[in-house]
Amino acid sequence: MKKKIALVSAFVLLSSCGVDTGETDGGSESNVSTRDDRRVVLFLGTSLTAGLGLNEDQAYPALIQSKIDSVRLDFRVLNSGVSGETSAGGLRRIDWLLRNPVDVLVVELGANDGLRGQDVDALKANLGEIVDRTRAVYPDARVAIVGMEAPPNFGQDYTDRFRAVFTEVAAEKAAVFIPFLLDGVAGVDSLNQQDGIHPTARGQEIVADNIWEELLPVLVDRADK
Numbered sequence: 001m002k003k004k005i006a007l008v009s010a011f012v013l014l015s016s017c018g019v020d021t022g023e024t025d026g027g028s029e030s031n032v033s034t035r036d037d038r039r040v041v042l043f044l045g046t047s048l049t050a051g052l053g054l055n056e057d058q059a060y061p062a063l064i065q066s067k068i069d070s071v072r073l074d075f076r077v078l079n080s081g082v083s084g085e086t087s088a089g090g091l092r093r094i095d096w097l098l099r100n101p102v103d104v105l106v107v108e109l110g111a112n113d114g115l116r117g118q119d120v121d122a123l124k125a126n127l128g129e130i131v132d133r134t135r136a137v138y139p140d141a142r143v144a145i146v147g148m149e150a151p152p153n154f155g156q157d158y159t160d161r162f163r164a165v166f167t168e169v170a171a172e173k174a175a176v177f178i179p180f181l182l183d184g185v186a187g188v189d190s191l192n193q194q195d196g197i198h199p200t201a202r203g204q205e206i207v208a209d210n211i212w213e214e215l216l217p218v219l220v221d222r223a224d225k
Contacts, residue, residue: 038076039222040101041068041215044090044130045108045146048181049081051204053193058201063208064215073219075103086112087126094130098137103222105134106144106215108181110166114150120161124169131173140225142218143175146211149186178214181207 043049043061051059061079068075080097082089087109107130113123131143150162170177182199184206185191191203199207 036076038074039103041075041077041104041106041219042097042102043077043079043081043106043108044094044097045081045106046085046111047081047083047198048111048207049079049108050083051079051081052083052198053195054198054201054204058204060204060208060211063205064211067208067212067216068219071216073223075219075223081108084112085109086116086118087123087130088113091126091130091133094133098134102134102138102141104142104144104215104218105131106146106178106211107131108146108148110148110162114148114154114162117150117154117158120158120165123162124165127165127169128173131169131175140222142222143173144178144215144218145170145173145175146178147180149180149182176214176218178211181210183210 041064043064049059049061051062056062056079059079059081061077061081065077068077080093082093090107090109107127109127109130110123127145131145134141134143145166147163147166150159152159167177169175180186185199185203188203189196191200191206192198193200
C-alpha cells in the first residue's frame with residue numbers, strides 16, 4: 001500500500017457536515033423483522049464511513065460486506081458512521097452500540113478532532129477508552145484502529161503527534177492498525193466529490209480495498225474462534 005499522503009486544504013470542510021444519528025446495516029438484508037445470527041463487524045466512524053453524498057450501498061462498509069460475502073465468511077457489517085463525529089462523540093455512543101453483539105470493531109475516528117485542532121492526548125484517551133469499553137463487554141472482540149492525518153495548518157509538531165496516536169493506541173491495546181484510510185484517494189480530484197473531501201463511489205472502492213487488506217486476516221482469525 002502506498003504510504004504517500006496527499007492532503008488538501010478543503011479537507012477542513014469535513015467538520016461542517018450535518019449529523020446523521022442513525023445506524024445502518026451495511027449488508028443487503030434488513031435486521032428488523034428477521035433474525036440474523038451472523039457475527040457482527042461494527043464500523044464506528046465519521047462521514048467518511050457514513051458515505052456522505054452517496055447511496056448507502058456505495059459507502060465502504062457496504063463494499064466490505066460484499067467482499068465478506070464473496071469469500072463466504074459469516075459476518076454482517078453494521079455502519080455506525082456519523083457526519084461530524086469526533087472521538088469524544090464516538091466514546092459517548094459506544095455504550096449504546098455495545099447493547100448489541102460486536103465481534104469485530106473498526107474505529108475510524110479522529111479526522112474531525114484533527115480538523116478542529118483538538119488535544120492529541122484527549123484523542124488518544126478517547127480511542128483507548130473505546131477499545132477498553134468494548135473489550136469489557138465482549139472480551140473476545142477484535143479491534144482495528146484506522147489511521148488518519150491532520151491538516152498541515154496546525155504545524156508539523158501537531159501533525160506528527162496526531163499521526164502517531166493511531167499506531168500508539170493500536171500497539172498499547174493490542175489492536176490491528178489500518179494505515180491511512182484515504183491512502184490513494186486524498187487530494188485526487190477525480191476520486192473526491194465536489195467538496196474535495198468526501199470520496200466518490202470510485203474513491204470509496206479504493207478505501208474499501210485499503211481496509212480489506214488489513215481486515216481480512218482479522219475476520220478469518222475471529223471466524224475460527
